[in-house]
Amino acid sequence: MPKLKIKPGVSPFPMPVAIVGALVNDRPNFMTVAWFNRLNGNPPIWGLAIGKKAYTLEGIRANKTFSINIPNVNLIDKADYCGIVSGRDVDKSKLFKVFYGDLESVPMIEECPLSLECRVFDIIELPRTTLVLAEILAAYTEEQYLSEGKLDIEKINPFVFSQPDNKYWVVGTMVADAFSIGKALK
Protein backbone atom coordinates (compact mmCIF):
# COMPACT_ATOMS: atom_id res chain seq x y z
CA MET A 1 0.00 0.00 0.00
CA PRO A 2 1.35 3.48 -0.78
CA LYS A 3 2.33 5.64 2.16
CA LEU A 4 0.41 8.84 2.83
CA LYS A 5 2.23 11.77 4.38
CA ILE A 6 0.00 13.23 7.07
CA LYS A 7 0.28 16.03 9.64
CA PRO A 8 2.94 15.32 12.28
CA GLY A 9 0.82 16.17 15.32
CA VAL A 10 -0.49 12.64 15.77
CA SER A 11 -0.22 10.21 18.67
CA PRO A 12 -2.30 7.16 17.82
CA PHE A 13 -0.91 4.73 20.32
CA PRO A 14 -2.27 3.54 23.66
CA MET A 15 -1.19 5.93 26.40
CA PRO A 16 -1.23 5.07 30.08
CA VAL A 17 -3.37 7.19 32.40
CA ALA A 18 -2.34 8.52 35.82
CA ILE A 19 -3.75 10.96 38.33
CA VAL A 20 -1.17 13.36 39.75
CA GLY A 21 -1.71 14.55 43.32
CA ALA A 22 -0.14 17.59 44.93
CA LEU A 23 -0.78 20.05 47.70
CA VAL A 24 -1.63 23.41 46.17
CA ASN A 25 -2.13 26.25 48.60
CA ASP A 26 -2.29 23.65 51.40
CA ARG A 27 -5.14 21.67 49.80
CA PRO A 28 -4.83 18.35 47.94
CA ASN A 29 -5.45 18.72 44.23
CA PHE A 30 -5.57 16.10 41.50
CA MET A 31 -5.10 16.24 37.75
CA THR A 32 -5.08 13.51 35.12
CA VAL A 33 -2.17 13.00 32.73
CA ALA A 34 -1.52 10.65 29.82
CA TRP A 35 1.73 12.04 28.46
CA PHE A 36 4.07 10.26 30.85
CA ASN A 37 6.21 7.17 31.19
CA ARG A 38 9.04 5.67 33.14
CA LEU A 39 12.38 6.97 31.86
CA ASN A 40 15.14 5.53 34.05
CA GLY A 41 15.29 2.26 35.96
CA ASN A 42 17.63 2.87 38.85
CA PRO A 43 16.98 5.25 40.44
CA PRO A 44 13.39 5.06 39.22
CA ILE A 45 12.69 8.28 37.34
CA TRP A 46 9.48 9.00 35.49
CA GLY A 47 8.72 11.94 33.20
CA LEU A 48 5.36 13.72 32.99
CA ALA A 49 4.40 16.47 30.58
CA ILE A 50 2.03 18.94 32.24
CA GLY A 51 0.36 21.98 30.71
CA LYS A 52 2.17 25.12 31.87
CA LYS A 53 -1.01 26.66 33.30
CA ALA A 54 -2.05 23.59 35.30
CA TYR A 55 -2.94 24.46 38.90
CA THR A 56 -1.28 21.25 40.11
CA LEU A 57 2.01 22.40 38.61
CA GLU A 58 2.06 25.28 41.09
CA GLY A 59 2.03 22.78 43.93
CA ILE A 60 4.72 20.64 42.33
CA ARG A 61 6.97 23.68 41.88
CA ALA A 62 6.35 24.88 45.44
CA ASN A 63 6.72 21.57 47.30
CA LYS A 64 9.07 19.69 44.95
CA THR A 65 7.01 16.63 45.86
CA PHE A 66 3.83 15.07 44.48
CA SER A 67 2.19 11.71 43.80
CA ILE A 68 1.44 9.61 40.72
CA ASN A 69 -1.61 7.35 41.12
CA ILE A 70 -2.60 4.64 38.63
CA PRO A 71 -6.40 4.38 38.45
CA ASN A 72 -8.37 1.29 37.47
CA VAL A 73 -11.47 1.24 35.29
CA ASN A 74 -13.74 1.76 38.33
CA LEU A 75 -12.24 5.25 38.62
CA ILE A 76 -12.59 6.17 34.96
CA ASP A 77 -15.24 8.84 35.52
CA LYS A 78 -13.31 10.51 38.33
CA ALA A 79 -10.06 10.31 36.35
CA ASP A 80 -11.75 11.94 33.38
CA TYR A 81 -13.26 14.60 35.64
CA CYS A 82 -9.79 15.43 36.99
CA GLY A 83 -8.69 16.05 33.40
CA ILE A 84 -11.64 18.33 32.63
CA VAL A 85 -11.87 20.71 35.60
CA SER A 86 -9.12 22.81 37.17
CA GLY A 87 -8.38 23.03 40.87
CA ARG A 88 -8.45 26.79 40.34
CA ASP A 89 -12.20 26.56 39.79
CA VAL A 90 -13.24 23.47 41.74
CA ASP A 91 -12.21 21.89 45.05
CA LYS A 92 -11.13 18.35 44.12
CA SER A 93 -9.73 17.58 47.58
CA LYS A 94 -12.80 15.53 48.61
CA LEU A 95 -13.13 13.57 45.37
CA PHE A 96 -11.01 10.67 46.67
CA LYS A 97 -10.05 9.25 50.03
CA VAL A 98 -6.61 10.75 50.55
CA PHE A 99 -3.80 9.02 52.39
CA TYR A 100 -0.22 9.99 53.15
CA GLY A 101 2.94 7.91 53.29
CA ASP A 102 6.33 9.14 54.45
CA LEU A 103 5.91 12.72 53.28
CA GLU A 104 3.26 15.11 54.61
CA SER A 105 3.36 17.04 51.36
CA VAL A 106 2.32 14.11 49.13
CA PRO A 107 -1.43 13.38 49.03
CA MET A 108 -2.16 9.98 47.49
CA ILE A 109 -5.40 8.33 46.36
CA GLU A 110 -6.58 5.41 48.47
CA GLU A 111 -8.87 4.04 45.75
CA CYS A 112 -6.02 3.69 43.23
CA PRO A 113 -4.30 0.30 42.99
CA LEU A 114 -0.89 1.96 42.95
CA SER A 115 0.36 5.27 44.32
CA LEU A 116 3.89 6.59 43.98
CA GLU A 117 5.51 9.15 46.26
CA CYS A 118 7.66 11.40 44.09
CA ARG A 119 10.30 14.07 44.49
CA VAL A 120 11.17 16.43 41.64
CA PHE A 121 14.39 15.30 39.99
CA ASP A 122 14.41 18.05 37.36
CA ILE A 123 12.05 20.40 35.57
CA ILE A 124 12.49 21.02 31.85
CA GLU A 125 10.52 23.68 30.03
CA LEU A 126 9.16 22.61 26.65
CA PRO A 127 7.35 25.05 24.33
CA ARG A 128 3.85 24.51 25.71
CA THR A 129 4.27 22.01 28.52
CA THR A 130 6.56 21.52 31.49
CA LEU A 131 8.35 18.19 31.65
CA VAL A 132 8.55 17.14 35.29
CA LEU A 133 11.15 14.46 35.96
CA ALA A 134 10.19 12.63 39.12
CA GLU A 135 12.23 10.33 41.29
CA ILE A 136 10.00 7.67 42.79
CA LEU A 137 10.72 7.45 46.52
CA ALA A 138 8.15 4.84 47.53
CA ALA A 139 5.24 2.91 46.10
CA TYR A 140 2.02 1.94 47.86
CA THR A 141 -0.40 -0.79 46.86
CA GLU A 142 -2.66 -3.42 48.44
CA GLU A 143 -2.39 -7.18 48.80
CA GLN A 144 -5.29 -7.65 46.36
CA TYR A 145 -3.18 -6.29 43.46
CA LEU A 146 -0.27 -8.68 43.95
CA SER A 147 0.39 -12.15 42.59
CA GLU A 148 3.26 -13.99 44.20
CA GLY A 149 4.38 -10.72 45.75
CA LYS A 150 4.51 -8.81 42.46
CA LEU A 151 2.13 -6.25 41.04
CA ASP A 152 -0.27 -7.94 38.62
CA ILE A 153 -1.55 -5.78 35.77
CA GLU A 154 -4.69 -7.89 35.38
CA LYS A 155 -5.61 -7.32 39.02
CA ILE A 156 -4.77 -3.63 38.74
CA ASN A 157 -7.08 -3.41 35.69
CA PRO A 158 -5.81 -0.10 34.30
CA PHE A 159 -7.04 1.62 31.15
CA VAL A 160 -5.38 3.41 28.28
CA PHE A 161 -6.22 6.59 26.39
CA SER A 162 -6.07 7.11 22.64
CA GLN A 163 -5.89 10.19 20.46
CA PRO A 164 -7.11 11.70 18.18
CA ASP A 165 -10.38 9.90 18.96
CA ASN A 166 -10.16 10.66 22.70
CA LYS A 167 -11.31 7.26 23.96
CA TYR A 168 -10.48 5.08 26.95
CA TRP A 169 -9.86 1.36 26.48
CA VAL A 170 -9.24 -1.54 28.82
CA VAL A 171 -6.18 -3.70 28.37
CA GLY A 172 -7.12 -6.74 26.29
CA THR A 173 -5.75 -10.23 25.88
CA MET A 174 -2.15 -11.16 26.67
CA VAL A 175 -0.60 -12.10 23.34
CA ALA A 176 3.08 -12.84 23.97
CA ASP A 177 5.95 -12.89 26.43
CA ALA A 178 8.37 -10.00 26.00
CA PHE A 179 12.10 -10.72 25.63
CA SER A 180 11.00 -14.17 24.55
CA ILE A 181 8.82 -14.42 21.43
CA GLY A 182 11.48 -12.63 19.36
CA LYS A 183 14.11 -15.25 20.20
CA ALA A 184 12.70 -17.45 17.43
CA LEU A 185 14.12 -14.96 14.89
CA LYS A 186 17.66 -15.29 16.19
Add this chain to the structure above:
Amino acid sequence: MPKLKIKPGVSPFPMPVAIVGALVNDRPNFMTVAWFNRLNGNPPIWGLAIGKKAYTLEGIRANKTFSINIPNVNLIDKADYCGIVSGRDVDKSKLFKVFYGDLESVPMIEECPLSLECRVFDIIELPRTTLVLAEILAAYTEEQYLSEGKLDIEKINPFVFSQPDNKYWVVGTMVADAFSIGKALK
Protein backbone atom coordinates in the same frame (compact mmCIF):
# COMPACT_ATOMS: atom_id res chain seq x y z
CA MET B 1 -7.64 -2.53 52.59
CA PRO B 2 -4.40 -1.49 54.27
CA LYS B 3 -1.72 -0.06 52.01
CA LEU B 4 1.56 -1.91 51.61
CA LYS B 5 4.73 0.05 51.02
CA ILE B 6 6.71 -1.67 48.27
CA LYS B 7 9.92 -1.00 46.39
CA PRO B 8 9.75 2.12 44.24
CA GLY B 9 11.16 0.58 41.05
CA VAL B 10 7.79 -0.48 39.70
CA SER B 11 5.97 0.40 36.48
CA PRO B 12 2.82 -1.70 36.34
CA PHE B 13 0.92 0.26 33.74
CA PRO B 14 0.39 -0.44 30.05
CA MET B 15 3.25 1.07 28.06
CA PRO B 16 3.13 1.77 24.34
CA VAL B 17 5.65 0.03 22.09
CA ALA B 18 7.62 1.64 19.26
CA ILE B 19 10.50 0.65 17.04
CA VAL B 20 13.13 3.36 16.61
CA GLY B 21 14.98 3.46 13.29
CA ALA B 22 18.28 5.21 12.62
CA LEU B 23 21.22 5.01 10.30
CA VAL B 24 24.22 3.78 12.26
CA ASN B 25 27.48 3.66 10.36
CA ASP B 26 25.46 4.12 7.14
CA ARG B 27 23.23 1.09 7.77
CA PRO B 28 19.60 1.16 8.98
CA ASN B 29 19.25 -0.18 12.49
CA PHE B 30 16.15 -0.72 14.60
CA MET B 31 15.55 -0.96 18.33
CA THR B 32 12.38 -1.35 20.35
CA VAL B 33 11.42 1.06 23.11
CA ALA B 34 8.56 1.23 25.60
CA TRP B 35 9.65 4.12 27.79
CA PHE B 36 8.36 6.93 25.61
CA ASN B 37 5.39 9.21 25.10
CA ARG B 38 4.28 12.41 23.49
CA LEU B 39 5.30 15.39 25.62
CA ASN B 40 4.33 18.56 23.77
CA GLY B 41 1.49 19.19 21.34
CA ASN B 42 2.63 22.04 19.13
CA PRO B 43 5.28 21.61 17.92
CA PRO B 44 4.86 17.85 18.36
CA ILE B 45 7.66 16.69 20.65
CA TRP B 46 8.01 13.15 21.95
CA GLY B 47 10.45 11.88 24.56
CA LEU B 48 12.17 8.48 24.45
CA ALA B 49 14.41 6.98 27.12
CA ILE B 50 17.15 4.87 25.52
CA GLY B 51 19.84 2.84 27.27
CA LYS B 52 23.14 4.72 27.09
CA LYS B 53 24.93 1.83 25.40
CA ALA B 54 22.32 1.29 22.68
CA TYR B 55 23.84 1.06 19.22
CA THR B 56 20.92 3.05 17.76
CA LEU B 57 21.76 5.95 20.05
CA GLU B 58 25.09 6.36 18.22
CA GLY B 59 23.19 6.97 15.00
CA ILE B 60 20.77 9.37 16.66
CA ARG B 61 23.65 11.39 18.10
CA ALA B 62 25.51 11.42 14.78
CA ASN B 63 22.62 12.26 12.43
CA LYS B 64 20.33 14.17 14.80
CA THR B 65 17.50 12.43 12.95
CA PHE B 66 15.69 9.11 13.35
CA SER B 67 12.28 7.50 13.07
CA ILE B 68 9.62 6.24 15.48
CA ASN B 69 7.50 3.41 14.08
CA ILE B 70 4.35 2.07 15.76
CA PRO B 71 4.07 -1.69 15.15
CA ASN B 72 0.86 -3.69 15.14
CA VAL B 73 0.39 -7.15 16.61
CA ASN B 74 1.49 -8.82 13.36
CA LEU B 75 4.97 -7.42 14.03
CA ILE B 76 5.17 -8.49 17.66
CA ASP B 77 7.90 -11.09 17.11
CA LYS B 78 10.08 -8.70 15.10
CA ALA B 79 9.50 -5.90 17.59
CA ASP B 80 10.53 -8.18 20.44
CA TYR B 81 13.58 -9.33 18.48
CA CYS B 82 14.65 -5.69 18.01
CA GLY B 83 14.57 -5.31 21.78
CA ILE B 84 16.65 -8.43 22.39
CA VAL B 85 19.57 -8.18 19.95
CA SER B 86 21.92 -5.24 19.38
CA GLY B 87 22.84 -3.83 15.98
CA ARG B 88 26.42 -4.13 17.19
CA ASP B 89 26.09 -7.91 16.95
CA VAL B 90 23.43 -8.45 14.30
CA ASP B 91 22.54 -6.76 11.01
CA LYS B 92 18.89 -5.76 11.43
CA SER B 93 18.79 -3.70 8.22
CA LYS B 94 16.97 -6.42 6.25
CA LEU B 95 14.43 -7.30 8.93
CA PHE B 96 11.84 -4.87 7.55
CA LYS B 97 11.08 -3.23 4.24
CA VAL B 98 12.65 0.18 4.68
CA PHE B 99 11.31 3.36 3.13
CA TYR B 100 12.41 6.98 3.27
CA GLY B 101 10.38 10.17 3.35
CA ASP B 102 11.82 13.67 3.11
CA LEU B 103 15.10 12.90 4.84
CA GLU B 104 17.71 10.48 3.51
CA SER B 105 18.97 9.90 7.03
CA VAL B 106 15.67 8.54 8.40
CA PRO B 107 14.94 4.88 7.64
CA MET B 108 11.30 3.99 8.34
CA ILE B 109 9.47 0.65 8.48
CA GLU B 110 7.01 0.01 5.67
CA GLU B 111 5.14 -2.72 7.58
CA CYS B 112 4.33 -0.38 10.49
CA PRO B 113 0.94 1.37 10.42
CA LEU B 114 2.56 4.65 11.44
CA SER B 115 6.06 6.02 10.98
CA LEU B 116 7.30 9.38 12.24
CA GLU B 117 10.25 11.32 10.84
CA CYS B 118 12.02 12.93 13.77
CA ARG B 119 14.72 15.50 14.42
CA VAL B 120 16.48 15.72 17.76
CA PHE B 121 15.05 18.61 19.77
CA ASP B 122 17.23 18.04 22.80
CA ILE B 123 19.19 15.29 24.53
CA ILE B 124 19.09 15.00 28.31
CA GLU B 125 21.35 12.61 30.19
CA LEU B 126 19.65 10.68 32.98
CA PRO B 127 21.60 8.38 35.33
CA ARG B 128 21.33 5.21 33.22
CA THR B 129 19.43 6.27 30.12
CA THR B 130 19.53 9.09 27.61
CA LEU B 131 16.28 10.99 27.17
CA VAL B 132 15.96 11.92 23.51
CA LEU B 133 13.45 14.69 22.86
CA ALA B 134 12.27 14.40 19.27
CA GLU B 135 10.44 16.94 17.16
CA ILE B 136 8.11 15.11 14.77
CA LEU B 137 8.60 16.54 11.29
CA ALA B 138 6.26 14.30 9.31
CA ALA B 139 4.08 11.23 9.76
CA TYR B 140 3.48 8.44 7.25
CA THR B 141 0.60 5.99 7.23
CA GLU B 142 -1.65 4.15 4.77
CA GLU B 143 -5.27 4.61 3.77
CA GLN B 144 -6.20 1.33 5.46
CA TYR B 145 -5.43 2.80 8.92
CA LEU B 146 -7.69 5.83 8.55
CA SER B 147 -11.36 6.33 9.34
CA GLU B 148 -12.87 9.53 7.98
CA GLY B 149 -9.36 10.81 7.33
CA LYS B 150 -8.12 10.25 10.88
CA LEU B 151 -5.87 7.55 12.29
CA ASP B 152 -7.99 4.80 13.84
CA ILE B 153 -6.43 2.92 16.75
CA GLU B 154 -8.57 -0.18 16.12
CA LYS B 155 -7.31 -0.40 12.53
CA ILE B 156 -3.73 0.24 13.67
CA ASN B 157 -4.10 -2.59 16.21
CA PRO B 158 -1.13 -1.75 18.41
CA PHE B 159 -0.05 -3.60 21.52
CA VAL B 160 1.16 -2.60 24.96
CA PHE B 161 3.92 -3.87 27.22
CA SER B 162 3.70 -4.46 30.95
CA GLN B 163 6.29 -4.82 33.68
CA PRO B 164 7.35 -6.51 35.91
CA ASP B 165 5.72 -9.50 34.20
CA ASN B 166 7.19 -8.61 30.76
CA LYS B 167 4.10 -9.37 28.70
CA TYR B 168 2.54 -7.91 25.57
CA TRP B 169 -1.21 -7.25 25.44
CA VAL B 170 -3.58 -6.09 22.75
CA VAL B 171 -5.80 -3.10 23.37
CA GLY B 172 -9.19 -4.31 24.59
CA THR B 173 -12.70 -2.92 24.60
CA MET B 174 -13.45 0.78 24.35
CA VAL B 175 -15.01 1.72 27.68
CA ALA B 176 -15.62 5.49 27.65
CA ASP B 177 -15.20 8.76 25.83
CA ALA B 178 -12.47 10.96 27.27
CA PHE B 179 -13.24 14.56 28.21
CA SER B 180 -16.83 13.39 28.37
CA ILE B 181 -17.68 10.67 30.92
CA GLY B 182 -16.32 12.84 33.74
CA LYS B 183 -18.75 15.67 32.96
CA ALA B 184 -21.44 13.83 34.93
CA LEU B 185 -19.50 14.65 38.11
CA LYS B 186 -19.58 18.40 37.51
